[in-house]
Structure formats: C-alpha cells, structure tokens
Amino acid sequence: MRSELALHGGEKTAHEPFPPWPLFSERTLQDIQEPLKTGRVASWAGPRCAELESRWAAWIGAPFAVSCSSCTAALHMALLALGVGAGDEVILPSHTFASTALAVLHAGAVPVFCDVASDQTIDPRAIEPLVTPRSRALIAVHLYGIVCDMERIVAVARRVGLSVIEDCAQCVGGELSGGKAGTLADAGCFSFSQGKHVSAGGEGGMVVTGSEQIARSCRTLRDYGREQEGQGRAAHVRVGFNYRLTEMQAIVATNELARLDSWNLPRRQGYARIYDHAFGQLPGVLALPLNTPARRNAYWKYPLQLDRAKLSCDVEEIRSAIVAEGVPESGIPWPESYDEPVFKERAACRCPNAEALRARTVVLPLHPTWEKSHAEVCVAAVKKVLRAYRR
Numbered sequence: 188m189r190s191e192l193a194l195h196g197g198e199k200t201a202h203e204p205f206p207p208w209p210l211f212s213e214r215t216l217q218d219i220q221e222p223l224k225t226g227r228v229a230s231w232a233g234p235r236c237a238e239l240e241s242r243w244a245a246w247i248g249a250p251f252a253v254s255c256s257s258c259t260a261a262l263h264m265a266l267l268a269l270g271v272g273a274g275d276e277v278i279l280p281s282h283t284f285a286s287t288a289l290a291v292l293h294a295g296a297v298p299v300f301c302d303v304a305s306d307q308t309i310d311p312r313a314i315e316p317l318v319t320p321r322s323r324a325l326i327a328v329h330l331y332g333i334v335c336d337m338e339r340i341v342a343v344a345r346r347v348g349l350s351v352i353e354d355c356a357q358c359v360g361g362e363l364s365g366g367k368a369g370t371l372a373d374a375g376c377f378s379f380s381q382g383k384h385v386s387a388g389g390e391g392g393m394v395v396t397g398s399e400q401i402a403r404s405c406r407t408l409r410d411y412g413r414e415q416e417g418q419g420r421a422a423h424v425r426v427g428f429n430y431r432l433t434e435m436q437a438i439v440a441t442n443e444l445a446r447l448d449s450w451n452l453p454r455r456q457g458y459a460r461i462y463d464h465a466f467g468q469l470p471g472v473l474a475l476p477l478n479t480p481a482r483r484n485a486y487w488k489y490p491l492q493l494d495r496a497k498l499s500c501d502v503e504e505i506r507s508a509i510v511a512e513g514v515p516e517s518g519i520p521w522p523e524s525y526d527e528p529v530f531k532e533r534a535a536c537r538c539p540n541a542e543a544l545r546a547r548t549v550v551l552p553l554h555p556t557w558e559k560s561h562a563e564v565c566v567a568a569v570k571k572v573l574r575a576y577r578r
C-alpha cells in the first residue's frame with residue numbers, strides 16, 4: 188500500500204538515527220596527542236608514517252607501501268611511476284568517482300572510458316577493443332568493495348602490454364583467491380578519506396606495490412621530487428609534489444588498521460549477509476552485490492540491483508521512498524565520468540551497461556558502528572518500499 192509509505196505520510200520505519208561513521212576509538216583520541224605535544228608532526232620528523240607503511244605492507248602482503256595525502260595522489264603517483272605521461276591513453280571505467288580519471292589527466296594522459304559488467308566493475312571483455320598504439324595502462328576500480336575480475340583483466344592487459352593499477356579507494360580487505368585487493372596487479376591505491384573503511388581522520392592514501400622501482404618513484408614524487416626523501420639537502424631530481432601524510436593522520440590510520448580484521452570487516456560482512464538473506468529471493472530484486480568464495484567483497488556499501496520490470500516506478504522514486512523511511516540510501520554518489528563537465532569535451536562516449544546499472548541500483552549503507560538491529564531496520568524499509576511498488 189503506497190499510502191503506508193513515509194513518502195506519502197505513513198509512519199517511518201526508522202525511529203532512531205543511525206550510528207555515525209567514522210567513529211574513532213578512545214585510544215586514538217589519546218595517541219593522537221603525542222606528535223602534537225612533541226612537535227614531531229611531519230612524516231619526516233616522526234616515526235608514525237613509516238610505522239603505518241610497514242604495518243599496511245605486512246597486513247596486505249605486499250613488499251612496499253608508500254603513504255600519501257589521498258587516493259587521488261596515490262593514483263597520480265602510481266601512473267607516473269609506471270611511466271604514464273603526455274599523450275598516453277589509460278583505460279578505466281566511467282562508472283566510478285571522478286577522481287580515478289582526474290588522476291589520469293594529472294599525469295598528462297587521456298582517459299579512455301570502458302563499460303562495466305553486471306557486477307559493477309570493469310568488463311574484461313570490453314577492454315581489448317579500446318586498445319590503441321597509445322594505450323599505456325589500465326585502472327581497475329573495485330567499486331563499492333566488489334573485487335574486479337582481476338585474473339581476466341590482468342591476462343588481457345599483459346597480452347596487449349598494459350600496466351595495471353587497482354583503485355582500492357572503496358575496497359580495503361577484498362580478496363581474490365586469497366590475495367588481497369591492491370596486490371593483484373602492478374600497484375594498488377587506497378583512500379583514507381572521511382567515510383572510507385579506514386579513515387585517517389579526514390584524508391590520506393597509500394600506494395602498495397611489489398616493485399621496488401615503483402615504490403622508490405612514489406617516495407620521490409610525494410616529496411617534491413627529492414632523490415632521497417626527507418633529506419633537506421637532497422637533490423630534486425624530477426617534478427615532484429607535496430603528497431605527504433602527517434604523523435597525526437598516520438596514528439589514526441594505524442589504529443583503524445589494528446581493528447580492521449577483528450571488528451571493521453567482519454561487521455560489514457555480517458550486515459551484508461543479513462541483506463543477502465533478506466533480499467536474495469525478494470520479488471523486485473534482480474541481483475545482490477557479487478561475493479563468492481573466490482571474489483570476497485569488502486562491502487564499502489551495498490549496491491542492490493532492482494528488477495525494474497517487476498516495479499511500477501523508477502529507481503529515483505524507490506530511493507526517495509527508502510530515504511523517507513529514515514534509511515540513508517545514498518544513491519550512486521557519482522555521475523558517469525563522461526557526463527562530468529571536466530571530461531565531457533575530452534571523451535565523447537557512452538557505456539550502456541553502466542547506464543543500465545544506474546537505472547536499477549539502490550545503494551544501502553552498512554557501517555561497523557552499527558548493531559544487527561540497524562541492518563534489520565534497513566531490510567524492513569526496503570521490503571516495505573518494494574512491496575508498495577510491486578507490479
């Protein structure tokens with residue numbers, strides 16, 4: 188009954204606000220004071236950025252980790268370290284946050300937008316037709332925490348001679364056949380911004396790689412192009428940036444990493460299981476987010492694909508109805524990159540699968556600060572809305 192929906196004046200499903208994310212631990216509130224008290228606040232003045240890097244490398248299983256100020260910076264550095272430059276083409280999905288393609292422009296290269304498969308990530312079958320003599324690299328984005336089909340992607344890329352970067356901004360702890368997202372290609376780039384799996388207190392990033400040369404390049408690039416990072420008198424050997432993390436940010440991220448496997452990820456995965464169970468057979472639902480024993484999802488958010496043929500309204504109305512029930516459904520928080528003004532003049536293309544996903548996906552939240560009851564409220568709201576709009 189539509190009249191029962193909060194959108195039409197009915198009672199809301201959620202009576203209380205949801206717990207916020209991120210929410211930092213008491214320990215972090217204490218630890219963060221140390222560099223502020225000693226004055227050793229920059230990465231070169233204290234030990235905490237280096238400590239975060241070695242812990243991150245050990246956790247993910249990569250030989251090298253280079254901290255930086257954001258994932259945009261990480262992607263930019265990784266592209267440059269792989270030799271991408273003016274006039275080169277980089278293949279990447281359009282269905283991602285604009286930053287992925289902005290990093291390509293920062294590197295002086297041209298973004299070439301590729302369509303996604305029904306799992307929301309770059310379609311390995313759509314890559315090869317986009318390859319030209321100028322193609323140099325490919326960026327795979329593990330969107331929402333869904334791990335891309337990296338085996339097939341890397342196989343295509345190697346066949347045609349492309350370097351591969353993983354954009355893991357939304358995927359910390361996703362796995363492919365036991366290997367962690369970020370270690371499945373040439374370099375993996377992470378975001379520690381406000382609402383991500385690991386927040387470094389607002390901003391931050393990391394590049395991980397198995398290549399000493401890529402790691403060394405990134406260290407030089409983040410430190411004004413200095414040959415020997417942190418050495419005030421070291422020569423500036425290339426055009427570099429100031430992409431450094433601070434000691435306070437490193438402390439926050441280190442403490443978040445310490446509770447990632449014991450608290451953060453299991454809770455995300457647990458709430459995703461509640462959603463899977465509730466929505467798996469629900470009329471009006473077309474597909475759950477991909478999660479298999481081989482491709483293990485890290486669930487930044489929970490994208491639920493609706494079966495439009497079984498519903499009597501468009502996805503926008505469903506979203507509005509879910510939000511009116513008190514559930515913070517976020518919609519897809521980015522337009523197609525080729526629809527963004529900054530890329531429009533540079534890339535005239537369309538990605539039909541991405542547009543079809545846009546027209547049928549609602550994006551549900553799930554946070555480690557929640558209890559089971561919060562996921563259950565979201566389930567109740569979605570069920571109520573789909574029931575009301577079912578054909």
Ligand SMILES: Cc1ncc(COP(=O)(O)O)c(C=O)c1O
Binds near residue numbers: 256283378
């Ligand atoms: C897929 C993706 N890539 C890159 C970024 C950029 O991350 P940052 O804000 O750390 O630069 C984001 C941020 O939301 C993202 O979602």
